[in-house]
Amino acid sequence: MAQLASLIRHPVKAIGYEPLDRVALTEGRALPFDRHWAVAHTAAKFEGQPTEWQRKMNFLRGVTGAELMAIAARTEDATGKVTFTHPKAAELTVDPMAEQQALIDWLTPLWPEDQPQPDRVVHVPGQAMTDWPDPFVSILGTGSLDALSDAAGTPMSPHRFRGNLWIEGWAPLEEFDLIGRTLRIGQAELEIRERITRCKATHANPETGQRDVDTMKILRDTWGHQDFGVYAIVTRSGEIAPGDEVTVL
Structure with a gap:
């Protein structure tokens, strides 16, 4: 069974990650207060x-x-x-x-x-200052993170990737196979739209602020691309929390 392992927002774009206990998602909107500033x-x-x-x-x-x-x-x-x-x-x-x-x-x-x-x-009211204007919520798999950590030879923090929802129970990169499908998490539903292509920001260690792993090279050498995680759109409003079951509809 897949479940929501963690829930994270970033109140200021690129400046500060914040784990959450629960959040209410709204149809057609980004994660509340994610990249709010x-x-x-x-x-x-x-x-x-x-x-x-x-x-x-x-x-x-x-x-x-x-x-x-x-x-x-x-x-x-x-x-x-x-x-x-x-x-x-x-x-x-x-x-x-x-x-x-x-x-x-x-x-x-x-x-x-x-x-x-x-x-x-x-700050733009009603508009998250994310990398794209679309109201995306990013979804990543802990299985993918574990596989990347194995390839790197060192544990990789999820905070390197500035994701919103981390799902436990999927095989490595299984999230890529779900593009076009809808997930039910708690009371909410999200449609997975596209892959996320990564940049060198992921080279930096979130504990030290120092670049210590060439994540881009490891992604290319291991899987032949620089993608990690997927973007989704909220299609049904509802509250979600870590521990919620994740169902593919």
Whole structure:
């Protein structure tokens, strides 16, 4: 039996992973508060606050700044503030939009000096600042992660891949065979749409922020491509939680 092993969101694009106990999915929407904010850099191709989705090269990303991959996040339900931690920085608790300068100041020492610098926090109501404008939820298999870890010769953290839903009980890469199928998880249903092609952000260790595994090469050498995980669209609203059974419809 396959089941939901873990549930993760990333309140600020590329900055902080946050495990969840449960979440309510909404038809046609991304995971709630996943990539709710993003940090634009000084070379962003738009000014001020955008009114629509913007391309990923406008924002701070782990592919450019490996240290970002070691940031963890924790949202305070009572206040909506987010606490950020990193092994090389003091803990910071802020409202990412209202106190954005504090977040910018905290991020700057973790960002490469030779790159366009952190400039401002942005948010587009109703639009997750994901790599694609579609309201995708990413789904990955722990069996695939185990197989990749075996090929790498070292345990690979799921946080390298910034996924939302991790499914336990599938064979390695079984998720690729489910494209076009619908999953029922808890009360919700999601239709799997396409594979996720990976980038060098996955080379960084989420515990240290240092690049220590050539994930791209291992993917190519092991399976002949650079894909890992799949994108899905929520087709039926409902609450999900780790431990929920995953059924292929």
